[in-house]
Amino acid sequence: MGKVRIAIAGVGNCASSLVQGLSYYKNVGNNDGAVPGLMHNVLGGYKISDIEIVAAFDIDARKVNKDVSEAIFAEPNCTKIFADVPHLGVRVEKGPVLDGVAEHMEGNGRSSFIVSGEKEADVVEILKKSRTDILVNYMPVGSERAAKFYAQAATDAGCGFVNCMPVFIASNSEWANKFIKAGLPIVGDDVKSQLGATIVNRVLAKLFEDRGVKIDRMYQLNVGGNADFKNMLDRARLKSKKISKTESVQSNIPKRLEDDNIHIGPSDYVPWLNDNKIAFIRIEGRNFGDIPLELELRLSVEDSPNSAGVVIDAIRCCKIALDRKISGPLTAASAYFCKHPAQQFPDDVARTMLEEFVSAGLEKPVIV
Numbered sequence: 001m002g003k004v005r006i007a008i009a010g011v012g013n014c015a016s017s018l019v020q021g022l023s024y025y026k027n028v029g030n031n032d033g034a035v036p037g038l039m040h041n042v043l044g045g046y047k048i049s050d051i052e053i054v055a056a057f058d059i060d061a062r063k064v065n066k067d068v069s070e071a072i073f074a075e076p077n078c079t080k081i082f083a084d085v086p087h088l089g090v091r092v093e094k095g096p097v098l099d100g101v102a103e104h105m106e107g108n109g110r111s112s113f114i115v116s117g118e119k120e121a122d123v124v125e126i127l128k129k130s131r132t133d134i135l136v137n138y139m140p141v142g143s144e145r146a147a148k149f150y151a152q153a154a155t156d157a158g159c160g161f162v163n164c165m166p167v168f169i170a171s172n173s174e175w176a177n178k179f180i181k182a183g184l185p186i187v188g189d190d191v192k193s194q195l196g197a198t199i200v201n202r203v204l205a206k207l208f209e210d211r212g213v214k215i216d217r218m219y220q221l222n223v224g225g226n227a228d229f230k231n232m233l234d235r236a237r238l239k240s241k242k243i244s245k246t247e248s249v250q251s252n253i254p255k256r257l258e259d260d261n262i263h264i265g266p267s268d269y270v271p272w273l274n275d276n277k278i279a280f281i282r283i284e285g286r287n288f289g290d291i292p293l294e295l296e297l298r299l300s301v302e303d304s305p306n307s308a309g310v311v312i313d314a315i316r317c318c319k320i321a322l323d324r325k326i327s328g329p330l331t332a333a334s335a336y337f338c339k340h341p342a343q344q345f346p347d348d349v350a351r352t353m354l355e356e357f358v359s360a361g362l363e364k365p366v367i368v
Helices: 013-024 123-129 144-157 173-182 197-210 227-231 239-250 305-324 331-337 347-360
Strands: 004-009 051-058 092-094 134-137 160-163 185-187 214-224 262-269 276-286 292-302
Touching (some): 004 305, 013 305, 123 144, 144 160, 144 173, 160 305, 173 185, 214 239, 239 262, 305 331
Parallel strands (some): 004 051, 051 092, 214 262
């Protein structure tokens, strides 16, 4: 099948888990049965060992000019180390800062960024020179301009795009058409975790509705101690994130809850939690005879590894689309892997659509 050559924009905790995972699962094949952490050992003929890092971009002085294998463990990254990563021979280049760093994130403090004084690299030229197949966007929440810069760079360089962040690109008609016209696929927006707060909340909401329990109100409160949670203390950067998470859950409820009756989103930053994320979910409803029913759930999970396996599959689906010359937002992959796709589907339906896409090339036309 050949290699899947990827570039990473933003060498943070999520990128660290992804790169570690490529090493950790490098020997996994079709005959290994169910492997913890993976939804597909091999997808469309592509093994995990086929994914190769060929370029990376960041703005932090502790990462720029370092090999990716070193940069993924540099501060402010704090996710768990679960794999040895060999020297990759890929240097982290200085990307544009734009709005990628919130004002309160600059400095030497815990989970803060130290902006490199290096000259900004020519991102498009590097993507072309490295023959990148797919650019993976890991910009911080609220980095609207930076995310769009990398999306444009992907179309200019002829790369597919996996948008892991809640800036609406795949689900925006203008951007969707840019990728269609460029003949390039995109998966997005805002990657779901393998078993995270939003996917659990979605499933529980659908379970209530499927079993005839009327939902009256709910909340999902999330706390963590990584740079992502510190970044989100700036509430002005949360608009698209809250929309993405809320719509992901609302889409599983036939009758939308009023805005005052649903709260889903980041809550606070607790430094000592590091990359551990704790989610508190509460759903209140009424069952037979209008008798009240309440559910409360606490989920504790290492945040960054929780999405890495999903991104590995999104990358492989994007490469399958490149091979088949399918362009624009990938309906099935986006619906199954992301919180804010152009079209929402229940997860079991999206899973079936995804398998049909991989096995038979069936892809529903996207409606943006």
